[in-house]
Amino acid sequence: MSHSQWIARCIELAIDNASQGQAPFAALVVKDGRVVGQGVNDVRATEDLTGHAEIRALQAATRELGNRRLSECVLYTSCEPCPMCLGAIYWSGITEVYYGLSIAGQAEFSDLPRHQYAEFRRAAGERRVQARQVTPDGVDPRRPFLAE
Numbered sequence: 001m002s003h004s005q006w007i008a009r010c011i012e013l014a015i016d017n018a019s020q021g022q023a024p025f026a027a028l029v030v031k032d033g034r035v036v037g038q039g040v041n042d043v044r045a046t047e048d049l050t051g052h053a054e055i056r057a058l059q060a061a062t063r064e065l066g067n068r069r070l071s072e073c074v075l076y077t078s079c080e081p082c083p084m085c086l087g088a089i090y091w092s093g094i095t096e097v098y099y100g101l102s103i104a105g106q107a108e109f110s111d112l113p114r115h116q117y118a119e120f121r122r123a124a125g126e127r128r129v130q131a132r133q134v135t136p137d138g139v140d141p142r143r144p145f146l147a148e
Contacts, residue, residue: 001033003076003098006028006030006074006076006098007076007078007098007099007100009028009076010026010027010028010076010077010078010100011026011078011100012026013026013028013038013040013078014026014040014053014078014079016040017040017041017053021044021045022040022041022042022043022044022045023041023043023044024041024078025040025041025052025053025077025078025079026038026039026040026041026053026077026078027039027040027053027054027056027057027075027076027077027078028057028075028076028077029057029058029060029061029070029073029074029075029076029094030073030074030075030076031061031065031070031072031073031074032072036060036061036064036065036073037057037058037059037060037061037062037063037064037073038056038057038060039052039053039054039055039056039057039058039059039060040053040056041053041056042056050084052082052084052085053077053078054075054077054081054085054088054089055084055085055088057075057077058070058075058088058089058092058094061073061092062092068091068092069092069093070092070093070094071092071093071094071095073092073094074094074096074097074098075089075094075096075097075098076097076098076099077097077098077099077100078099078100078101079099079100079101079102079103080099080101080102080103081097081099082103082116083116083120115128
């Protein structure tokens with residue numbers, strides 16, 4: 001199948017998901033021309049904020065392949081991945097992602113994804129969500145806790 005055919009399949013899944021009252025997002029993980037993971041957004045049904053289509057497709061692919069490294073796979077998704085999903089994609093080892101709809105200018109997203117992308121470009125101390133490192137006395141913060 002061509003890239004546009006895989007995206008068309010994602011869009012079909014997204015439309016079906018929307019018809020069931022969920023958000024209109026779907027993703028496929030493909031290896032050697034075969035779907036090894038499929039996911040749709042189920043945030044509304046599960047109240048799980050991580051229930052994005054890409055995350056669900058990655059989870060299904062790791063179960064199917066018995067390996068969390070998906071570097072030989074391609075991810076197709078109905079919409080450009082959000083920062084959370086991008087993080088999971090990087091962790092998976094996938095280096096090829098194709099998407100249908102761009103996040104830019106989409107009213108449904110309000111300013112959340114665009115805001116998140118902008119936030120990650122800022123220095124840690126300038127972000128809206130403040131994250132500060134705290135280490136117990138006597139612990140070297142440069143040394144991994146589980147190194148031994």
